[in-house]
Amino acid sequence: MGLFLMILAAVVVAFLLAYVIVKFVPLKMRWLVSLLLLAVTIFLGFKIYEGIMKPIKFAQEKQVRYAKVITNLKMIRDAEVKYNEVYGTFTKDKNALITFIENGKLAITQTNNVEKDVRVGSGISVKKSFRVVDTIGFEPVLKSFEGKDYKNMFKVPGTDKEFSLEIGKVEKIAGLEVPAFLAKIDKASILKGMDNSLVKQELEANTTDQIKGAFVTVGSLEEVTTGGNWPPSYDKGSAEKK
Known part of the structure; x- marks a missing residue:
């Protein structure tokens, strides 16, 4: 206008x-x-x-800043998922999560189908196939984070802030609660120093090709998900070095 x-x-x-x-x-x-x-x-x-x-340059700069932030959020998410795989829960202890990356081990499993005789009555047996999961070894968690700056994953790039990290429970189905986590940072901190009017518009973003709302987040304390609130474009191309 x-x-x-x-x-x-x-x-x-x-x-x-x-x-x-x-x-x-x-x-x-x-x-x-x-x-x-x-x-x-x-x-x-x-x-x-x-x-x-001005809005074109703003869009380009915010994407660069968001991409760096999202790279760290993905590391946090990956660490939490692996932590949950081992301990059956998530953690809000940032130091414990870093220590887990450095010292934790993940079980390597193998699934086989095994046939067993099952008695069905009157002296009659039938063969039924069962899936059996065996642990055949262990792999260091650190292997999944090689080349990544996981020690600084809680620091928000370009700022002096850290991501907040919370855990809780979410009802998956009636009567069944599962562990949940949420890591987030407010957009205002990421976009500090940029045009105030455009930052204000960004905090109110709600279209599918934008990061909705006033925060950049991964995980949720309201629904069962380990995904982030960013659009797919941040998972492609040069948004993240793999």
Whole structure:
């Protein structure tokens, strides 16, 4: 809207100046007015260009900042999922999660189908197939985090803040609660120093190609999920180095 008003004002001013020049300015002085008009045109052209480019540059910069933040949130998510695989719960202890990455081990399992004779009565037996899961070894959790700066995964890139980390329970089905976790950071901290009006709009984002709401999050304390609230575009291309 601001850009539209600026263009409208420029058109009105140009029309009024043209009218004044034709009506009141002597012919011998019109060269000076032409120079002034040229200067005004350049200034207005610059302001219009700036108005067009500001949201474009904002969008580019926010994507770069978000991508770095999301990389860390994914590390936190991966660590929590593996922690839950071993202990059957999540943790809000950040140091414990880092220690788990460095020292924890994940079971390597193998699933086989085994046939057994099952008595069905009257001395009759039938063969039934059962799935048997065997542990055949262990793998260090650290192997999944090679080349990743997991020791600083709780630090929010580009800020002096850390992600908050909470755990809880979520009802999966009636009567069954499962562990849940939530890691998040407010967008305002990530976008600090950028255009205030555009930041305000970003905090109210609600379309499918945007990060909805005022926070960037992974996990949830309201539904069963370990996903983030960012759109798929942040999982593709150069958003994350793999």
